[in-house]
Amino acid sequence: xxxxxxxxxxxxxxxxxxxxxxxxxxxxxxxxxxxxxYIDILxxxxxxxxxxxxxxxxxIVIEDPISDKIRMMATKDILRVYExxxxxxxxxxxETGEGIIKCIHSKIKKNFxxxxxxxxLIKHIYHFLEEIMSHDLLSGLNSIKSVDNYTYxxxxxxAVISLVLAKKLCLDDSKIKQLAIGxxxxxxxxxxxxxxxxxxxxKLTAEEYDLIKQxxxxxxxxxxxxxxxxxxxxxxPYQHHxxxxxxxxxxxxxxxxxxxxxxxxYEEHGKLIMVAEIATIADVYDACISDxxxxxxxxxxxxxxxxxxGAGKHFNRELVDVFxxxxxxxxxxxxxxxxxxxxxxxTGYVMSVNEDTILRPKIxxxxxxxxxxxxxxxxxxxxxxxxEIECVGHCKDYxxxxx
Ligand SMILES: [Fe+2]
Ligand SMILES: [Fe+2]
Numbered sequence: 302x303x304x305x306x307x308x309x310x311x312x313x314x315x316x317x318x319x320x321x322x323x324x325x326x327x328x329x330x331x332x333x334x335x336x337x338x339y340i341d342i343l344x345x346x347x348x349x350x351x352x353x354x355x356x357x358x359x360x361i362v363i364e365d366p367i368s369d370k371i372r373m374m375a376t377k378d379i380l381r382v383y384e385x386x387x388x389x390x391x392x393x394x395x396e397t398g399e400g401i402i403k404c405i406h407s408k409i410k411k412n413f414x415x416x417x418x419x420x421x422l423i424k425h426i427y428h429f430l431e432e433i434m435s436h437d438l439l440s441g442l443n444s445i446k447s448v449d450n451y452t453y454x455x456x457x458x459x460a461v462i463s464l465v466l467a468k469k470l471c472l473d474d475s476k477i478k479q480l481a482i483g484x485x486x487x488x489x490x491x492x493x494x495x496x497x498x499x500x501x502x503x504k505l506t507a508e509e510y511d512l513i514k515q516x517x518x519x520x521x522x523x524x525x526x527x528x529x530x531x532x533x534x535x536x537x538p539y540q541h542h543x544x545x546x547x548x549x550x551x552x553x554x555x556x557x558x559x560x561x562x563x564x565x566x567y568e569e570h571g572k573l574i575m576v577a578e579i580a581t582i583a584d585v586y587d588a589c590i591s592d593x594x595x596x597x598x599x600x601x602x603x604x605x606x607x608x609x610x611g612a613g614k615h616f617n618r619e620l621v622d623v624f625x626x627x628x629x630x631x632x633x634x635x636x637x638x639x640x641x642x643x644x645x646x647x648t649g650y651v652m653s654v655n656e657d658t659i660l661r662p663k664i665x666x667x668x669x670x671x672x673x674x675x676x677x678x679x680x681x682x683x684x685x686x687x688x689e690i691e692c693v694g695h696c697k698d699y700x701x702x703x704x
Pocket of ligand 1: 516
């Protein structure tokens with residue numbers, strides 16, 4: 302199975318992973334043969350990539366750390382929590398940060414915490430944790446997200462990435478659970494900012510931008526002081542836009558650039574907590590790698606470099622080191638191109654990631670530099686240090702990260 306850009310998909314190809322619609326109805330089931338009209342529908346719905354299964358790539362197994370069933374359950378849970386909260390907003394009229402916080406406390410919070418949707422999410426989290434905890438490496442590609450449900454699908458993928466990292470760091474169960482809840486709901490504060498502002502195509506006014514930058518506060522106010530979920534769950538949304546160098550928002554907290562697994566908070570006041578720092582790396586990684594309506598997903602090798610470059614300034618340096626040790630630069634199933642030597646310009650896919658040398662995967666070359674199919678050729682880059690590769694799809698004007 303490989304991930305293919307929709308403009309290179311042709312009728313007759315087989316769908317590798319089930320594709321879901323806006324309401325999580327099945328659009329195309331895994332194993333279905335594509336027709337032109339199916340491809341047109343997918344294009345119309347804004348899908349830029351999909352997973353394809355074919356004879357030449359059936360030996361490429363892309364592992365998802367969670368099963369379809371659990372992924373779907375978590376995504377739906379998050380969607381329902383958002384919907385329930387949105388429905389209670391009819392009464393919110395405030396347009397200033399202070400007014401919104403007042404409203405959250407007087408009208409929304411109580412119902413939110415008592416809602417069936419919220420309780421379902423908490424109840425189901427154990428199934429999610431159970432599946433994730435058997436994974437050590439983020440070897441495969443992330444999910445294909447639909448345009449309308451991006452927020453919920455991105456929240457699930459960010460949680461998956463966070464938890465694999467948290468597990469590597471041996472965080473205790475309580476912190477891991479709180480991290481999952483916090484990451485699931487990291488952007489819930491955006492609900493309180495009007496769509497008019499969130500989707501404004503023109504330049505935002507200073508006040509509008511200020512209000513958007515308060516979405517972490519709104520999320521925190523909604524979740525805090527709840528014995529069911531714990532303090533960390535509320536601090537993940539609160540701190541997910543903070544940076545190590547203090548240039549983030551809303552509070553401009555600073556990080557220590559060190560791993561500290563024991564303490565919940567740093568003793569020094571005004572410092573970031575590590576669980577939120579984990580969530581931040583996962584959030585940015587997934588946001589960058591995912592397709593968005595305004596740009597295709599940034600290739601994994603570039604995102605890898607972006608996170609590496611952000612270490613120390615944006616992200617906790619020591620955490621980035623661990624993150625990059627479990628995140629392959631070229632995940633299984635990615636389309637790659639050879640950059641040098643006699644096969645320069647030939648393309649193919651990553652067959653599998655070598656756990657001990659994750660920067661040197663096993664690849665399968667399938668097309669020459671003129672895009673003609675050739676007899677597939679497998680090369681294990683572990684044993685051939687001369688060959689350099691890059692992911693296909695590099696383009697110069699990425700609008701890099703937006704959440
Ligand atoms: Fe955010
Ligand atoms: Fe996000």
